[in-house]
Amino acid sequence: MASVAELKEKHAAATASVNSLRERLRQRRQTLLDTDVEKYSKAQGRTAVSFNPTDLVCCRTLQGHSGKVYSLDWTPEKNWIVSASQDGRLIVWNALTSQKTHAIKLHCPWVMTCAFAPNGQSVACGGLDSACSIFNLSSQADRDGNMPVSRVLTGHKGYVSSCQYVPDQETRLITGSGDQTCVLWDVTTGQRISIFGGEFPSGHTADVLSLSINSLNTNMFISGSCDTTVRLWDLRIASRAVRTYHGHEGDINSVKFFPDGQRFGTGSDDGTCRLFDMRTGHQLQVYNREPDRNDNELPIVTSVAFSISGRLLFAGYSNGDCYVWDTLLAEMVLNLGTLQNSHEGRISCLGLSSDGSALCTGSWDKNLKLRGMAWHELL
Amino acid sequence: MDECEDLKLIIQSNIYRYIGILLEGRERFEEEVLADRRKLCQHDPSSSGRPESGFCDEEVTEYSIVPRLKAFSDWILKAMALGNLEDIFPAASREYAPLVEELWKDPAIQATYRRRNELPFLPSAASYFLDRVVDISRTEYELCDIDILYADGITSSDGLASTDISFPQLALDLRVADELDPQDTLLRYQLIRINNKGLRENSKWLQMFDDVSLVIFCVAVSDYDEYYEDANGTVVNKMIESKQLFESIALHPTFEQMNFLLLLTKFDLLEQKIGKSPLTACDWFAEFTPLVSRNLIDGTSRSKRGSHNGASLAQMAAHYIGVKFKRLFHSLTERKLYVSYVNALDQQSVCSAIRYGREIVKWEEEKPVFGSSETVYSGDEPSSYSH
Numbered sequence: 001m002a003s004v005a006e007l008k009e010k011h012a013a014a015t016a017s018v019n020s021l022r023e024r025l026r027q028r029r030q031t032l033l034d035t036d037v038e039k040y041s042k043a044q045g046r047t048a049v050s051f052n053p054t055d056l057v058c059c060r061t062l063q064g065h066s067g068k069v070y071s072l073d074w075t076p077e078k079n080w081i082v083s084a085s086q087d088g089r090l091i092v093w094n095a096l097t098s099q100k101t102h103a104i105k106l107h108c109p110w111v112m113t114c115a116f117a118p119n120g121q122s123v124a125c126g127g128l129d130s131a132c133s134i135f136n137l138s139s140q141a142d143r144d145g146n147m148p149v150s151r152v153l154t155g156h157k158g159y160v161s162s163c164q165y166v167p168d169q170e171t172r173l174i175t176g177s178g179d180q181t182c183v184l185w186d187v188t189t190g191q192r193i194s195i196f197g198g199e200f201p202s203g204h205t206a207d208v209l210s211l212s213i214n215s216l217n218t219n220m221f222i223s224g225s226c227d228t229t230v231r232l233w234d235l236r237i238a239s240r241a242v243r244t245y246h247g248h249e250g251d252i253n254s255v256k257f258f259p260d261g262q263r264f265g266t267g268s269d270d271g272t273c274r275l276f277d278m279r280t281g282h283q284l285q286v287y288n289r290e291p292d293r294n295d296n297e298l299p300i301v302t303s304v305a306f307s308i309s310g311r312l313l314f315a316g317y318s319n320g321d322c323y324v325w326d327t328l329l330a331e332m333v334l335n336l337g338t339l340q341n342s343h344e345g346r347i348s349c350l351g352l353s354s355d356g357s358a359l360c361t362g363s364w365d366k367n368l369k370l371r372g373m374a375w376h377e378l379l
Numbered sequence: 380m381d382e383c384e385d386l387k388l389i390i391q392s393n394i395y396r397y398i399g400i401l402l403e404g405r406e407r408f409e410e411e412v413l414a415d416r417r418k419l420c421q422h423d424p425s426s427s428g429r430p431e432s433g434f435c436d437e438e439v440t441e442y443s444i445v446p447r448l449k450a451f452s453d454w455i456l457k458a459m460a461l462g463n464l465e466d467i468f469p470a471a472s473r474e475y476a477p478l479v480e481e482l483w484k485d486p487a488i489q490a491t492y493r494r495r496n497e498l499p500f501l502p503s504a505a506s507y508f509l510d511r512v513v514d515i516s517r518t519e520y521e522l523c524d525i526d527i528l529y530a531d532g533i534t535s536s537d538g539l540a541s542t543d544i545s546f547p548q549l550a551l552d553l554r555v556a557d558e559l560d561p562q563d564t565l566l567r568y569q570l571i572r573i574n575n576k577g578l579r580e581n582s583k584w585l586q587m588f589d590d591v592s593l594v595i596f597c598v599a600v601s602d603y604d605e606y607y608e609d610a611n612g613t614v615v616n617k618m619i620e621s622k623q624l625f626e627s628i629a630l631h632p633t634f635e636q637m638n639f640l641l642l643l644t645k646f647d648l649l650e651q652k653i654g655k656s657p658l659t660a661c662d663w664f665a666e667f668t669p670l671v672s673r674n675l676i677d678g679t680s681r682s683k684r685g686s687h688n689g690a691s692l693a694q695m696a697a698h699y700i701g702v703k704f705k706r707l708f709h710s711l712t713e714r715k716l717y718v719s720y721v722n723a724l725d726q727q728s729v730c731s732a733i734r735y736g737r738e739i740v741k742w743e744e745e746k747p748v749f750g751s752s753e754t755v756y757s758g759d760e761p762s763s764y765s766h
């Protein structure tokens with residue numbers, strides 16, 4: 001019967017050997033990767049995207065929240081946006097007219113995520129109440145003028161940080177949680193269909209902060225976590241992660257699949273965005289900011305999204321910057337945060353409309369802002 | 380009303396948990412006594428001629444109970460071992476309440492209870508509920524405020540709870556009366572309660588609270604010699620656990636310039652046991668060496684000679700705990716920790732603690748105007764000041 005001290009020693013030794021194996025893996029990968037996306041593109045003679053001042057349709061501000069905006073999501077078809085805020089409300093906006101079509105008062109004001117159902121008829125949200133609440137937008141308000149919850153998905157043992165409906169399936173939804181697991185839910189019964197991580201090995205070892213479902217192969221999704229890794233999951237096989245992606249040096253706040261479903265982008269507390277190849281696990285590119293002239297701490301990346309073709313990577317930062325990266329050349333071609341009428345606080349979330357014609361950003365300054373992309377067909 | 384029913388159920392099923400802990404303890408103490416006896420008999424096999432010749436065969440100890448009660452006890456202990464105590468008892472609690480009462484009043488259990496400092500998992504409020512087990516187990520049982528205050532396991536471990544508070548004009552506290560202006564009554568404060576369960580690992584969500592005005596950290600001073608079993612089955616000292624949690628929050632980047640108020644609670648429980656259970660039971664307080672006169676037997680000061688400003692041992696202990704936290708906070712943040720003592724069962728005490736919290740918030744807001752001179756704002760106790 002080993003003593004506690006012996007066990008601790010063994011544990012430390014095992015950790016050290018795992019770390020050294022990881023380091024060897026990393027070095028091996030580096031020798032296999034003869035170049036990254038940027039160097040390759042430049043070698044091919046590609047030049048960065050450039051913008052004319054007229055390319056950006058002027059910005060519209062969606063005002064209405066009285067607290068920080070934490071999350072937003074577009075409908076897949078109509079141009080509606082749902083946003084969640086610290087004021088304890090979900091607001092549904094018509095992006096074309098800036099009108100608010102619904103304002104839903106939440107039971108728990110500490111909401112961290114929201115999502116639109118594929119048919120645009122329901123919204124889901126979750127937060128510090130450790131549950132995911134679903135509202136049917138066509139339900140009647142009750143006596144106090146509040147919209148009733150149509151279902152509450154309970155079971156997580158920690159806060160719900162992210163949620164997304166499985167595309168084309170109103171009845172299935174995936175949540176990511178502070179309890180280190182992701183869960184696939186059946187919305188109609190409220191039951192958990194599968195749990196990814198937790199007691200099963202190869203799960204995340206810290207809070208899950210973000211997830212993204214592959215739109216070209218909806219059986220696959222990725223989750224980003226405070227354990228600095230991204231994990232790829234197959235909905236049909238909950239028992240273990242398909243692959244784990246290392247590279248980031250800080251909590252991963254946001255993950256998003258690349259439009260072709262073969263790669264994905266990430267944003268992290270380490271101030272960088274990265275592009276990974278899904279199949280091989282290689283880190284294809286790092287998007288590093290220039291260090292601040294005043295040598296302040298590097299702002300962290302809170303949210304990422306790709307343009308329709310993937311040529312552009314949008315990244316929101318904690319200091320209000322919103323970089324538009326040329327994905328191929330790893331150059332920042334525009335900082336929306338320096339334009340007129342930009343956010344005055346941290347960008348907490350952003351997303352592109354389904355046709356790629358508009359970018360919506362949400363911020364701790366309580367507003368959402370819409371910018372149209374005239375050139376979206378090209379990019 | 381649903382909430383009320385839930386609370387009743389929690390309280391009723393808690394009682395079975397308490398009696399279960401006592402029954403386990405009883406069995407343990409009984410076995411210890413019997414084992415000691417057997418050892419004695421082994422050393423002296425020739426027991427003939429001795430007055431207590433039947434001693435070695437005797438299985439009765441002061442911890443023994445009659446077979447009927449033993450059967451009931453076995454049943455409860457088995458349910459506890461299987462982990463379904465909570466499932467069985469709320470439904471059957473009415474029927475078994477008289478049995479539980481009989482057990483509770485049995486001298487064997489009372490003897491076990493007297494050694495409750497050896498039963499680390501028994502909450503101090505257990506006797507409050509066990510005394511009234513029959514009453515509480517009735518269906519018509521009506522919850523009163525004190526019951527809720529004493530009960531444990533009430534607030535859910537997931538999620539948060541919050542309440543809005545304001546300070547009405549009719550403040551009876553004369554010390555603050557002259558500072559009240561009409562604006563005050565319009566200000567509403569929100570008190571947010573965070574359960575500590577997931578705090579250390581899941582600290583990312585604390586970011587959502589970066590704009591609070593004050594962090595209030597509650598520590599029960601009576602925790603110094605109490606333990607609990609964590610998720611891995613390790614036995615942890617509650618005070619050390621509090622200290623670690625306090626450290627991680629004080630160091631959390633979200634609360635970098637935040638004011639902290641430490642509320643030390645359950646002084647009355649500390650007072651009851653400090654005589655028997657020294658503060659040094661907790662490693663962190665290993666250097667506690669109060670100057671006490673030999674007259675101090677049960678912790679209360681009978682003479683001023685040798686004691687610190689006439690303070691009792693309990694007061695010195697509680698003060699020492701506050702000082703340890705203050706030093707810890709200063710070493711981590713270079714800032715001052717506000718400390719106050721609260722009796723959570725006394726509404727007045729809670730009110731003045733919250734008022735103190737509000738004063739700290741106001742001082743912080745007024746700093747740009749009045750400067751942060753320590754001489755004006757320093758002091759551990761809420762005190763009046765004029766400007």
